[in-house]
Amino acid sequence: MHPVFDVDAMGLLTRELLRERTADLIARSCAWAVGLSDQPHLQRRHGTQAPSGLTLGQRAAADQPLGSDEAGRLELGEARPGSFQDALNALTPDGALYADRFDSQVLDPFVLDVCVRAAQRVRDTRPGAWVQLLDELGESEDEADLVEVVRAGEWEAPLRTEAEHLVLAALAAVPLMEVEAEGLPLSLVQAAEAMTRGAAPVAAATAPAVEDPAAIEGAVFLAGVALREARLTVPVPPAQADRLLDALLAEGLLPEEVPAVLAHLPVQPATAAEIRATVAVLGGAGS
Numbered sequence: 001m002h003p004v005f006d007v008d009a010m011g012l013l014t015r016e017l018l019r020e021r022t023a024d025l026i027a028r029s030c031a032w033a034v035g036l037s038d039q040p041h042l043q044r045r046h047g048t049q050a051p052s053g054l055t056l057g058q059r060a061a062a063d064q065p066l067g068s069d070e071a072g073r074l075e076l077g078e079a080r081p082g083s084f085q086d087a088l089n090a091l092t093p094d095g096a097l098y099a100d101r102f103d104s105q106v107l108d109p110f111v112l113d114v115c116v117r118a119a120q121r122v123r124d125t126r127p128g129a130w131v132q133l134l135d136e137l138g139e140s141e142d143e144a145d146l147v148e149v150v151r152a153g154e155w156e157a158p159l160r161t162e163a164e165h166l167v168l169a170a171l172a173a174v175p176l177m178e179v180e181a182e183g184l185p186l187s188l189v190q191a192a193e194a195m196t197r198g199a200a201p202v203a204a205a206t207a208p209a210v211e212d213p214a215a216i217e218g219a220v221f222l223a224g225v226a227l228r229e230a231r232l233t234v235p236v237p238p239a240q241a242d243r244l245l246d247a248l249l250a251e252g253l254l255p256e257e258v259p260a261v262l263a264h265l266p267v268q269p270a271t272a273a274e275i276r277a278t279v280a281v282l283g284g285a286g287s
Helices: 007-020 022-033 056-061 084-088 098-125 127-137 146-153 156-171 176-198 201-206 213-230 238-250 255-262 269-286
Strands: 040-045 048-055
Touching: 007 022, 007 098, 007 127, 007 146, 007 156, 022 098, 022 156, 022 176, 040 056, 048 056, 056 084, 056 176, 084 098, 084 156, 084 176, 098 127, 098 146, 098 156, 127 146, 176 213, 213 238, 213 255, 238 255, 238 269, 255 269
Parallel strands: none
Antiparallel strands: 040 048
16 A cells, blocks of 8 residues: 555645755745836825835935835834845835735745646656545546646645745845845846747847847846946936947947847836947948
8 A cells, every 4th residue: 555645745745845946936036126126115104105206225225114114014024124025015106015026926936836846746756646636636637737736735825935934034134235136147047038938930030139049148147247347327327328338248248139138138218229229330330
């Protein structure tokens, strides 16, 4: 007789897999935070929400609190001013909290992915245990969908709580600026991957810039390094367009690669347009 593999055993497996992927979760959390410091700081008083005149980054640099006393989550209260935890309690322009966005954009999909991977591991390596689990959940072996199995097993809610605890244990008191700096390389790579996935086949065949996904990732990474070392205003204004272009070229990017990476850098639209125009002129001169 094989030991029974039930819902509780599966829950333990999801926790083990989450622990294995803690570093990945922290890295993704840091990448998500990139750009938060540029967001406006909002205050809610007597039911009215209004900007304070500063960005989250400016207040964090001055050790001023970012979170909302009225609308913030109690469990995120008493945070160190300017910290990642403090930023999670800050108000978004739509009146919610950045913690809500973090939940929906990072924690929820990550936890679902962990649970699905755990289910896939059992299905692929322990067929007998998989049959037992499906039988307990009332799922058909022939029609079982991994996401549906996860939903039926209800492993996400407790795992999400544990994932949140892991993130806060690692990042809660870390200054927001440091979290952003740590997450920038992965953020740029994720943006490059999204661009690659979203590119139409025809556009990919005719684009003069970067065709190889690996090259795209490399170009975007180098662009992020150039931007950090150039110490420009973020988002980069048109007045600093030439400085940004010089920094990108000095870091080793080719002129034809520059337009492809601009969409993944914190630059103003007018800045991107000016750089593209300059690159076009350079290309014409080179021909």
